[in-house]
Amino acid sequence: MKRPRPPSPPSISAAAKPPLSPPPTPILKQKLQRTGAPKWLPLKLTQTELTLPLTFPTGQTFRWKQTGPVQYSGSIGPHLVSLRQRAGDDDTISYCLHRSASPKAAELALLDFLNAEISLAELWSDFEIKDPGFGEVAKHLRGARVLRQDPLECLIQFLCSSNNNIARITKMVDFVSSLGLYLGEVEGFEFHQFPSLERLSRVSEDELRKAGFGYRAKYITGTVSALQSKPGGGDEWLLSLRKLDLQDAIAALCTLPGVGPKVAACIALFSLDQHSAIPVDTHVWQIATRYLVPDLAGAKLTLKLCSRVAEAFVSKYGEYAGWAQTLLFIAELPAQKALLQSSQSIQLVKSSEKKK
DNA sequence: GGTGTACCTCCAGT
DNA sequence: AACTGGAGGTACA
Numbered sequence: 581m582k583r584p585r586p587p588s589p590p591s592i593s594a595a596a597k598p599p600l601s602p603p604p605t606p607i608l609k610q611k612l613q614r615t616g617a618p619k620w621l622p623l624k625l626t627q628t629e630l631t632l633p634l635t636f637p638t639g640q641t642f643r644w645k646q647t648g649p650v651q652y653s654g655s656i657g658p659h660l661v662s663l664r665q666r667a668g669d670d671d672t673i674s675y676c677l678h679r680s681a682s683p684k685a686a687e688l689a690l691l692d693f694l695n696a697e698i699s700l701a702e703l704w705s706d707f708e709i710k711d712p713g714f715g716e717v718a719k720h721l722r723g724a725r726v727l728r729q730d731p732l733e734c735l736i737q738f739l740c741s742s743n744n745n746i747a748r749i750t751k752m753v754d755f756v757s758s759l760g761l762y763l764g765e766v767e768g769f770e771f772h773q774f775p776s777l778e779r780l781s782r783v784s785e786d787e788l789r790k791a792g793f794g795y796r797a798k799y800i801t802g803t804v805s806a807l808q809s810k811p812g813g814g815d816e817w818l819l820s821l822r823k824l825d826l827q828d829a830i831a832a833l834c835t836l837p838g839v840g841p842k843v844a845a846c847i848a849l850f851s852l853d854q855h856s857a858i859p860v861d862t863h864v865w866q867i868a869t870r871y872l873v874p875d876l877a878g879a880k881l882t883l884k885l886c887s888r889v890a891e892a893f894v895s896k897y898g899e900y901a902g903w904a905q906t907l908l909f910i911a912e913l914p915a916q917k918a919l920l921q922s923s924q925s926i927q928l929v930k931s932s933e934k935k936k
Numbered sequence: 937g938g939t940g941t942a943c944c945t946c947c948a949g950t
Numbered sequence: 951a952a953c954t955g956g957a958g959g960t961a962c963a
Contacts, residue, residue, distance in 0.1 A: 639958065742959040748946060749958090794944020799960085840960045861958040882938070909958095 620674040627671050629700050631723025632663055638910050640727050640850050642737050642753040647767040655771050656693045659686040660763040678764045695728045707897055707904050717911045724907045727850055731818035733774040734851035738843045739799050755791045777814045780804045799838025806836050822853045829854055841886060849902040856901045858890040863912050868892060
């Protein structure tokens with residue numbers, strides 16, 4: 581599918597743009613389908629509870645696009661939605677439904693997708709009690725929220741993410757998305773409903789390889805096939821993982837080809853209500869060895885040590901450790917780090933040195 | 937159990 | 951202008 585020129589993101593550093601960065605310039609300025617003035621409605625979330633640039637371009641999803649200065653658009657089920665917040669002092673967030681047949685259902689789906697029942701303010705005040713250092717970072721990164729994505733959509737996205745970079749992951753996810761029902765266009769970006777399992781099963785490994793998936797092509801076809809063989813269907817099976825303990829959910833996910841501990845943790849945290857899941861990658865490893873488990877500093881990131889790190893996060897922050905990890909991860913992204921530079925990241929270093 | 941390596945492709949850095 | 955090293959890892963020996 582067509583998409584704007586990627587601002588040549590070398591790595592995840594491009595994932596977190598500064599909050600007020602200009603929107604990407606679409607290559608094709610197509611006819612704007614203004615079949616009527618778009619209606620912007622207020623969302624029942626303040627900026628304390630949701631900051632768009634700290635939630636959407638942080639590696640949780642590769643399906644949402646920046647369609648304005650502080651505006652992101654994407655699909656949730658059959659609904660095409662835009663979210664925006666004013667750059668000024670206005671604390672509210674607005675949403676816009678594009679050609680929605682059912683505004684009521686769309687709003688509910690949106691609130692569900694945003695994990696709106698979970699109070700970030702409550703979570704963070706709890707984290708701050710458990711760790712004053714967290715509060716120092718958090719007060720500069722308000723509204724960094726964990727999404728509640730569709731499990732299949734999340735699974736396929738992170739299947740694409742292994743040993744890969746943001747630019748290519750996005751390209752691959754765009755390809756998969758393009759197989760789904762077309763929903764509309766916003767600011768030059770075309771949006772599709774995520775394809776069903778049945779639709780995905782009609783894509784061959786060869787087609788995926790031709791589309792540039794490399795060895796991940798067989799992960800996709802293998803996982804789709806494995807899901808289809810589940811009694812009751814793959815969608816139901818994935819949804820059922822929401823009711824399991826974290827360990828069981830992770831173990832179940834890891835039976836799928838291409839899903840290892842890292843990918844499983846991402847799926848668990850971003851789509852399966854497993855709020856204590858900790859996706860341990862090199863960044864989290866850096867944070868942990870500097871801040872949580874300094875005695876492990878310098879060690880190599882092995883499977884065993886990954887679980888040590890995850891345990892450290894959970895014992896420090898508790899049931900919602902994944903949400904705490906998300907904030908610290910964002911703080912670690914180069915773009916955010918620059919903003920925090922003079923103040924709080926130094927605090928992090930100091931407090932970790934104190935512990936030694 | 938802990939280690940090493942191949943695996944697709946793109947691309948920034950030499 | 952080639953070339954190499956990595957990139958939110960996983961599978962397999």
